Amino acid sequence: MGRKRLQEPAEGRPTVHTVAARAGVSIASASRVLNGIGGSPETIRKVRAAAAEVGYVPNAIARSLQSQRTGLVALAVEDIGNPVYVEMMRAIEAVVASSGRQLVVHATGGRIDNETALLRRLANRYVDGMIVSPIRVTDDHLAALVDSPVPVVVVGQLAEDAAVDNVRTDSRHGVALAVDHLVATGRRRIGFVNGPLDTVPGTARDAGFRAALARHGVPLDEELIEVGDYFQYVAGRTATERLLARTDPDALVCANDLIAVGALHALLAAGRRVPQDVAVVGMDDTELARMMFPQLSSVSLGSTERGRRAAELLLQRIADPTLPPRREQVPPSLAIRASSGASIPRPAGSPTTHPSSEGVTA
């Protein structure tokens, strides 16, 4: 069957008329869908089904020339292995695919030169638009964003006056949700394991942590704050080992779930019981948080929702370049799980005590 359909184009290529007739829609509607310019979900479904049935295969290069569109949308993120970006990528891919386009994924390693090189490269219009989530925003970024010849949507914090479509959350408020929860459950020696401070997320989370403690009148002990080299697992584990070597927290807020998984590992390896001795709260609320034992409480920053909205903003911008710059905000929320479930802190266990399975959610 695959063989037959593949050969049809050579035998006499089905046209947009063939597809429109089979789908029972107008040629204009079929053409819009087949060119990835949109249509109602129902029309998109009918036309794409009809196109598959008749084996319609447009020539991408010829279509690019005609429409000056590539049918491609790019996503540039620091690390495609970070589950928060995987969840964002899944949401973006679903929206992009439903418009008949493909997603081009770039891993930048968070390197400014990589990110600005990608933005400059947009000048050759190899994609119809790009979604970028930079963990650092430099003047080069902003210049490249403003001058970009194709639409760019930024996921993350930007200067208020940046004339760029932007989807953001409030990670300062996200950190506050974690601190509020830990204070409310009786924790007082609340530590913070952050990522690099020369990043947008790092500075926002640091400010959020300090502001939240102050609001609760909990004195800040700098000994309880540790910074990792990356927003990644090994960095989180080693940063937590440094913190535990000098002080004794009864709770740890972690700047993302990968750092929280590293912190959990360091705590359990040191014989601390989680949550009885030390409560742990991560950030991003990825699948990873639910895979841990005990399951990790985590602050959701709406990565799936931010990805979906960013993709929708980009497709709207591609369809109508005259739209004014738009800014959407996705509010954070806290998922409380076993890692911070115990409400009365007890003295830290000795290095020989064993992690407990108490308080684990079913």
Added chain:
Amino acid sequence: MGRKRLQEPAEGRPTVHTVAARAGVSIASASRVLNGIGGSPETIRKVRAAAAEVGYVPNAIARSLQSQRTGLVALAVEDIGNPVYVEMMRAIEAVVASSGRQLVVHATGGRIDNETALLRRLANRYVDGMIVSPIRVTDDHLAALVDSPVPVVVVGQLAEDAAVDNVRTDSRHGVALAVDHLVATGRRRIGFVNGPLDTVPGTARDAGFRAALARHGVPLDEELIEVGDYFQYVAGRTATERLLARTDPDALVCANDLIAVGALHALLAAGRRVPQDVAVVGMDDTELARMMFPQLSSVSLGSTERGRRAAELLLQRIADPTLPPRREQVPPSLAIRASSGASIPRPAGSPTTHPSSEGVTA
């Protein structure tokens, strides 16, 4: 700076001559690199650095027309959230980027119709080639593969006579490595938590498990074999819960790391100590295995190496379509960690015993 470079093309676009002169290479060499057709690593480095310095931005669409190439390579996998595909994707992206191309990533959900539709869609040449890792291989796949108008490299098992470039490993042998290790460390009630049996990996791993037990003269107890709906975490956890409800293993071999993480969670939640009561061995040896507590032993199937080789085969095929079909095999290996570190099994703990931190690697 970004602004200045962005405007250069408008002011007078740097040409391949500009780049070749700056890089100190021939125009032919610069052209090959800029068109993504290759060159020595040193030449690629010099030309791409020079291109960045002078702000060279080829027009992708014009270039596509001229070269009949899109500068894009596609990767189609079941689940971009599975860490084994993330590691494969990272390796592929590195090779593809070094050739000056971008990677287009597709998530198929393992659905045959999605995969064959993607393969059929290659008829419109929207990419220069595709790497696909199907978890099921149907006649439609094979027909589409053989008839594909652009090069396709398959990562995974294929019929011996399939005339397609192929990178594979030997997951049967991989399962045998896990069983050999568990038998050697005194385990006798060795269970197996598999993924769906109507998949290529599922059938190969099931056959490998049964053959390995037979080779050791360990009688097979069907009660110790459980199958999940997917190769994913929740499926692994619920399958292990079903297995534990009816029998009492002293070891579990899991068909991938996501299933192993689910199995570990189910064991610890049931009060089993890992590895003292039940040893756990996963498969794929992803980053996830090293994040767990205790760290998971896992069989590496060389996902990074398979990705790198598949990308190299594809680029060679794109450069020379006349090459005969090639087949490369990456051997499996076993990484032994804390989850199977204890060599003397003890009676399973009661549901109230707690997981232990003994035997954890530093």
